[in-house]
Amino acid sequence: xxxxxxxxxxxxxxxxxxxxxxxTRTIFNHANPITSPSSWKSDLAASVxxxxxxxxxxxxxxxxxxxxxxxLIDNTSSEDVxxxxxxxxxxxxxVITPNKKAFSGDIALYxxxxxxSKTGGRFLNEATVGAGxxxxxxxxxxxxxxxxxxxxxxxxxxxxxxIFNEFSTGKPDGPAFSxxxxxxxxxxYTEPHPADDLNGFDVARKLTILSRIVSHSPSSSAxxxxxxxxxxxxxxxxxxxxxxxxxxxEFISRLPEFDDHFAKMRAAASAEGKVLRFVGVVDVLNGQVxxxxxxxxxxxxxxxxxxxxxxxxxxxxERYGERPLIVQGAGAGAAVTAMGVLGDLLKLA
Amino acid sequence: xxxxxxxxxxxxxxxxxxxxxxxTRTIFNHANPITSPSSWKSDLAASVxxxxxxxxxxxxxxxxxxxxxxxLIDNTSSEDVxxxxxxxxxxxxxVITPNKKAFSGDIALYxxxxxxSKTGGRFLNEATVGAGxxxxxxxxxxxxxxxxxxxxxxxxxxxxxxIFNEFSTGKPDGPAFSxxxxxxxxxxYTEPHPADDLNGFDVARKLTILSRIVSHSPSSSAxxxxxxxxxxxxxxxxxxxxxxxxxxxEFISRLPEFDDHFAKMRAAASAEGKVLRFVGVVDVLNGQVxxxxxxxxxxxxxxxxxxxxxxxxxxxxERYGERPLIVQGAGAGAAVTAMGVLGDLLKLA
Numbered sequence: 001x002x003x004x005x006x007x008x009x010x011x012x013x014x015x016x017x018x019x020x021x022x023x024t025r026t027i028f029n030h031a032n033p034i035t036s037p038s039s040w041k042s043d044l045a046a047s048v049x050x051x052x053x054x055x056x057x058x059x060x061x062x063x064x065x066x067x068x069x070x071x072l073i074d075n076t077s078s079e080d081v082x083x084x085x086x087x088x089x090x091x092x093x094x095v096i097t098p099n100k101k102a103f104s105g106d107i108a109l110y111x112x113x114x115x116x117s118k119t120g121g122r123f124l125n126e127a128t129v130g131a132g133x134x135x136x137x138x139x140x141x142x143x144x145x146x147x148x149x150x151x152x153x154x155x156x157x158x159x160x161x162x163i164f165n166e167f168s169t170g171k172p173d174g175p176a177f178s179x180x181x182x183x184x185x186x187x188x189y190t191e192p193h194p195a196d197d198l199n200g201f202d203v204a205r206k207l208t209i210l211s212r213i214v215s216h217s218p219s220s221s222a223x224x225x226x227x228x229x230x231x232x233x234x235x236x237x238x239x240x241x242x243x244x245x246x247x248x249x250e251f252i253s254r255l256p257e258f259d260d261h262f263a264k265m266r267a268a269a270s271a272e273g274k275v276l277r278f279v280g281v282v283d284v285l286n287g288q289v290x291x292x293x294x295x296x297x298x299x300x301x302x303x304x305x306x307x308x309x310x311x312x313x314x315x316x317x318e319r320y321g322e323r324p325l326i327v328q329g330a331g332a333g334a335a336v337t338a339m340g341v342l343g344d345l346l347k348l349a
Numbered sequence: 350x351x352x353x354x355x356x357x358x359x360x361x362x363x364x365x366x367x368x369x370x371x372x373t374r375t376i377f378n379h380a381n382p383i384t385s386p387s388s389w390k391s392d393l394a395a396s397v398x399x400x401x402x403x404x405x406x407x408x409x410x411x412x413x414x415x416x417x418x419x420x421l422i423d424n425t426s427s428e429d430v431x432x433x434x435x436x437x438x439x440x441x442x443x444v445i446t447p448n449k450k451a452f453s454g455d456i457a458l459y460x461x462x463x464x465x466s467k468t469g470g471r472f473l474n475e476a477t478v479g480a481g482x483x484x485x486x487x488x489x490x491x492x493x494x495x496x497x498x499x500x501x502x503x504x505x506x507x508x509x510x511x512i513f514n515e516f517s518t519g520k521p522d523g524p525a526f527s528x529x530x531x532x533x534x535x536x537x538y539t540e541p542h543p544a545d546d547l548n549g550f551d552v553a554r555k556l557t558i559l560s561r562i563v564s565h566s567p568s569s570s571a572x573x574x575x576x577x578x579x580x581x582x583x584x585x586x587x588x589x590x591x592x593x594x595x596x597x598x599e600f601i602s603r604l605p606e607f608d609d610h611f612a613k614m615r616a617a618a619s620a621e622g623k624v625l626r627f628v629g630v631v632d633v634l635n636g637q638v639x640x641x642x643x644x645x646x647x648x649x650x651x652x653x654x655x656x657x658x659x660x661x662x663x664x665x666x667e668r669y670g671e672r673p674l675i676v677q678g679a680g681a682g683a684a685v686t687a688m689g690v691l692g693d694l695l696k697l698a
Binding site for chain 2: 142145
């Protein structure tokens with residue numbers, strides 16, 4: 001979804017906000033921390049200092065001491081910022097972020113982060129999957145307390161949730177696929193270019209993050225080591241003919257050509273008493289991580305309980321047996337993402 | 350449910366198990382911590398030392414230091430043990446427990462615990478509601494990050510969940526109420542005396558715990574200050590004629606006299622397209638905390654998604670808007686209760 005915060009890197013030392021950085025400006029004021037919730041935007045806009053992450057790293061590192069915790073909140077979705085996590089964490093600066101890049105990209109970066117966190121700062125990324133929903137924390141608790149994860153299965157994309165909750169209700173017919181996508185775009189539920197949602201990469205990234213947490217468990221030996229989110233078996237919904245269309249408007253205007261294709265899939269699912277849902281699966285037992293369109297009975301929680309643009313995540317584990325642990329609710333949006341980030345900050349403090 | 354652990358008080362200092370206490374025996378060995386997962390039972394049984402909580406308090410207090418965290422895990426359901434929490438927490442000993450007594454009993458004890466934790470040890474009680482499900486942690490995060498809780502609504506008793514999932518499926522008829530309760534008892538899902546479940550007190554206690562967490566939020570002014578779980582408006586399912594029957598067997602043998610009463614309620618619900626569920630509600634907006642039988646449409650998650658002896662908890666909040674944050678899964682049993690306790694211990698460490 002398009003609603004993730006994208007602009008600022010904020011910095012906190014011992015609960016005090018000492019720095020803010022946007023793509024064009026920065027403030028650093030340790031002696032006189034930022035306290036006004038009303039003026040920080042104008043203060044930042046008025047700053048003449050340009051962002052300088054190496055300098056920021058240096059200044060923050062100097063604040064780290066046994067009696068003072070320093071945290072950096074990365075609210076960007078930048079790969080460049082993510083690449084600095086190992087440096088920060090090694091320096092004792094904890095990183096809190098909804099940015100998926102570092103945890104779902106190249107395995108080498110992820111392993112550097114994990115290694116650095118053994119002796120340095122921590123990394124807290126609850127908001128990378130399901131925003132404020134207790135997903136990462138719950139999975140970490142299950143793994144840390146020795147439960148055996150069998151399968152994680154869910155609707156991880158709010159955009160995909162909305163599209164298929166509207167498109168496939170169990171009946172053989174319904175609205176055209178292109179009209180549902182078009183409405184979702186008008187409501188701001190998709191990225192400006194809907195292909196950025198329909199390619200399934202957002203789901204693949206979230207699955208990579210979860211899969212890597214599970215891989216710390218001794219009972220996960222069948223699970224493949226994902227080199228990157230591109231290693232996830234992802235069945236994109238973009239028709240091959242529309243693969244490289246640069247503009248969202250053109251993409252939307254051509255999508256009706258494929259309505260028939262999606263309508264046939266919906267009818268086939270309905271004939272089996274099922275709905276279509278775009279899901280992500282970390283199948284630990286069978287060593288498979290996949291994202292794509294799957295069919296679920298109309299009596300399944302993915303059909304009955306889901307609505308709006310909710311996420312739903314099922315943890316099938318040895319301890320929970322036949323009935324999984326389920327977490328459901330809004331998984332995107334500024335307020336619930338901020339909750340995930342702030343919750344992590346409070347845990348650190 | 351009858352499966353909550355009931356016997357031991359175990360003690361941990363810096364990750365080392367230094368003491369175990371049952372109702373009849375105790376071990377304390379700081380120099381030589383208990384490390385064997387196989388022999389602790391026989392070691393404890395072989396001890397000649399009788400439990401002595403004041404002496405234990407003294408010994409543990411002596412271990413508390415700035416460099417050493419001490420935690421006491423109370424796996425009993427004892428009021429006497431719960432009464433010692435303020436003493437322990439004041440002495441810097443953190444308390445981790447699935448025991449609901451201290452948090453749902455007299456408000457004075459609860460307030461002493463909260464006051465002591467401001468300067469002393471912490472109290473961690475995730476397992477008091479929903480066992481290992483992320484209920485307490487999620488609610489604390491919502492409150493701490495400034496969300497406004499509007500209503501918490503759920504099926505909080507695994508026993509009640511099983512009974513009504515079997516008894517009321519939306520159809521006008523079905524099995525007799527007494528036969529469902531009898532089966533639940535045979536499966537070990539109820540207390541030996543089913544009245545101990547049907548009185549609703551277990552749900553009232555859980556609601557008290559949640560309600561007191563919500564009361565730390567500035568937007569909870571309408572919420573009544575619960576003097577004790579007995580202040581919750583609880584609609585017991587025990588027929589008045591069976592109120593004081595001392596034995597579980599006799600209770601079960603007389604319950605069929607009331608099958609007609611329950612069958613009529615089921616038929617009335619069915620005629621409205623609804624099912625019966627025994628729920629707990631913390632209605633923050635309207636200032637009401639209640640436990641009892643309510644009717645839900647057959648399309649509601651309490652009807653469609655619930656099964657077995659699952660708990661389900663919905664958090665309706667300002668941030669989550671029209672679609673609540675939902676947590677669902679097994680909410681009782683030794684393994685998932687132990688997970689809640691161990692998860693708390695890992696958070697402390």
